[in-house]
Amino acid sequence: MDPRLTRIHQNTRRHFLQQSTAGVGGMALAALMADPSAGVAAPSATQNNPLAARPPQFAAKAKRVIYLHMTGSPPNLDLFDYKPELIKRSDQDCPDQFLEGREFAFTSGTPKLMGSPRKWKQVGQNGMWMSDAIPHFHDIADEMCVVHSMYTDQFNHAPAELLVYTGSPRSGRPSMGSWVTYGLGSENENLPGFVVLISSGVQPNGGKNSFGSGFLPSVYQGVQCRSQGDPVLYSSDPPGMDRKLRRATLDALADLNQMQADQMGHPETLTRISQYELAYRMQTSVPEVMDISAESQQTLDEYGATPGGSSLANNCLLARRLVESGVRFVQLFDWGWDFHGTGADTGITDGLTQKCASMDKPIAALIRDLKRRGLLEDTLVVWGGEFGRTPFREGRTAKSKILGRDHYPDTFTMWMAGGGMKSGFEYGQSDELGFGVAENPVHVHDLQATILHQLGFDHERLTYRFQGRDFRLTDVHGHVVKDLLS
DSSP states (O other), X not given: OOHHHHHHHHHHHHHHHHOHHHHHHHGGGGGGSOOOOTTOOOOGGGTTOTTSOOOOXXXXXXXXXXXXXXXXXOOGGGTTOOOHHHHHTTTSBOOGGGTTTOOOSSOOSOOBBOOOOSOEEEETTTTEEEXXXXXHHHTTGGGEEEEEEEEOSOOSHHHHHHHHHHSSSSTTSOOHHHHHHHHHOOSOXXXXXXXXXXXXXOOOTTGGGGGOOTTSOGGGSOEXXXXXXXXXXXXXXOTTOOHHHHHHHHHHHHHHHHHHHHHHOOHHHHHHHHHHHHHHHHHHHHHHHTOGGGSOHHXXXXXXXXXXXXXXXXXXXXXXXXXXXXXXXXXXXXXXXXXXXXXXXXXXXXXXXXXXXXTHHHHHHHHHHHHHTTOGGGEEEEEEOSSEEEEEEXXXXXXXXXXXXXXXXXXXXXXXXXTTBOSSEEEOEEOTTSSSEEESOEEHHHHHHHHHHHTTOOTTTOOEEETTEEEOTTTTOOOOOGGGBO
């Protein structure tokens, strides 16, 4: 008999017979990661540890990414893109030239132009315009690289979000975080390379595809962590199973998987072994890094975070702790930014004020905290949504006292900080009414190419062969926006 089988019998048979229920529960480790995709090979140089740290293709300015996604897409014309001419022409009919041949999510006929009702001021050394909805961002203006000329191809939430994160509006492609960890691995062998944190209680519009691994090996998908209860579902030992039995179970599974790998030569079998071992190590490392009660009261107050709670503030603090511990890509999704104005909470006056109050303070604190700790220089922070909002009133709210805006793909604002981006810098602009890009257009594929470049990758050369074709995050598009780089 194969000596590995003998060891399996000696070390685990008694436990499985006496504690069969616990043994079955131990298999919940597999739920930490999706089942490996058939026919996909991990990088050959790191088959035994697909998350081992790897060098980039060239010297990088950024080592890690924190991506802050405002799910639903904030109204850029009420936050960053000051349009005095639009304000002057509020309540006028929208010019036909901006409507002809166009399709909008919830607006038809001839809508009314709507200038921002917010109060505006110039902030920072370079006099960036920002509204009163984001007062804490005023204090970090000199760290921000603001792009006013973003545009996309999609005007519905799920396709637009998938395009931002996977390079395609359809499901099935690897997400940005998966591409990054596939290329660079992780700096901490006891933590996932790609962690996802979700606030406001709702999954992103693209679902788990927005942080999935697609056809890449499943070890590269985002691991969703929680700030309440077990940080990772099924990571605790089930009743009746202690740490020793869990170890014996994994040793048995490793022997069986290694035998299969020896016989079949399938690289995903080795990936499976790595996944089980990572899950075992995560049982002690993840709860420690996710425990924000270890932070000082001053830090908690700066973020507005509450130990044991669930909020964007908690997740921003967790993002700092995760990147400080070596996690390569941290993705934060915060739902509730779809400001149609169909209710008070989605209006661009009181509703926007309340929503921004839960967002701009912790994110400003995150930027300052990263800078104090010397992490901002090589941590790229990205903030934005999946598209913009219309310069006119949303059709369903035309007669309402609550002001709202429809989906709009042609121009919107995003910003970045750290990771080798210019600071206190604005790039591109929309036209005087906010209908289109007037200068220096930046497509979402250009954003992807630029992020990968800062991490040390040529976006055309970070590829993966699947079904006879070399795929990449930017598909067949994208260029690095070098004017944004310091």
